[in-house]
Amino acid sequence: xxxxxxxxxxxxxxxxxxxxxxxxxxxxxxxxxxxxxxxxxxxxxxxxxxxxxxxxxxxxxxxxxxxxxxxxxxxxxxxxxxxxxxxxxxxxxxxxxxxxxxxxxxxxxxxxx
Amino acid sequence: xxxxxxxxxxxxxxxxxxxxxxxxxxxxxxxxxxxxxxxxxxxxxxxxxxxxxxxxxxxxxxxxxxxxxxxxxxxxxxxxxxxxxxxxxxxxxxxxxxxxxxxxxxxxxxxxx
Numbered sequence: 001x002x003x004x005x006x007x008x009x010x011x012x013x014x015x016x017x018x019x020x021x022x023x024x025x026x027x028x029x030x031x032x033x034x035x036x037x038x039x040x041x042x043x044x045x046x047x048x049x050x051x052x053x054x055x056x057x058x059x060x061x062x063x064x065x066x067x068x069x070x071x072x073x074x075x076x077x078x079x080x081x082x083x084x085x086x087x088x089x090x091x092x093x094x095x096x097x098x099x100x101x102x103x104x105x106x107x108x109x110x111x112x113x
Numbered sequence: 114x115x116x117x118x119x120x121x122x123x124x125x126x127x128x129x130x131x132x133x134x135x136x137x138x139x140x141x142x143x144x145x146x147x148x149x150x151x152x153x154x155x156x157x158x159x160x161x162x163x164x165x166x167x168x169x170x171x172x173x174x175x176x177x178x179x180x181x182x183x184x185x186x187x188x189x190x191x192x193x194x195x196x197x198x199x200x201x202x203x204x205x206x207x208x209x210x211x212x213x214x215x216x217x218x219x220x221x222x223x224x225x226x
Contacts, residue, residue, distance in 0.1 A: 040218075
């Protein structure tokens with residue numbers, strides 16, 4: 001177990017709705033990243049938060065947004081859901097360093113219908 | 114941009130035989146390379162990383178990886194495969210910004226009894 005927990009584990013939403021996914025980081029980690037893993041693909045970087053500010057973003061539109069809280073827990077919010085947003089969403093916590101590994105949660109499976 | 118490639122979609126090996134899962138990388142500067150494993154409906158588990166130093170890196174569950182600068186490769190190896198090693202394996206490289214991990218598309222390993 002990595003100590004990174006995500007909720008909920010599964011979620012079904014309707015196209016156009018909004019969703020919030022939650023992540024609790026591993027103790028001692030100050031950085032949280034979110035990834036989207038479509039079926040049969042590798043994880044794709046969405047964004048990273050450090051000290052409650054976004055400090056890196058992948059190729060995702062602004063309707064993907066996030067928050068990091070003082071206790072280093074985090075939320076991923078997705079507005080105006082599209083069918084292609086159906087994926088496994090992974091949260092990863094780490095220390096803010098190039099050479100440290102990230103520890104992943106079990107993921108939230110989002111299905112948009 | 115830093116990237117990795119996993120040329121094999123699937124690797125099949127008999128239990129007890131050695132296994133190799135291939136990964137090649139393309140980076141500017143020093144590579145920070147990682148291997149992760151994913152079991153069905155689970156998040157990613159960290160196996161090992163190469164930052165600098167010895168070209169042979171040892172990791173969890175008996176896995177090791179060989180860094181080869183001239184061939185720009187970072188292949189994952191295990192001397193004797195177990196059926197329980199059957200899973201999806203991802204190679205990743207730290208993005209030059211330091212924020213993201215860029216993953217390969219994954220290699221499915223099947224170990225048969």
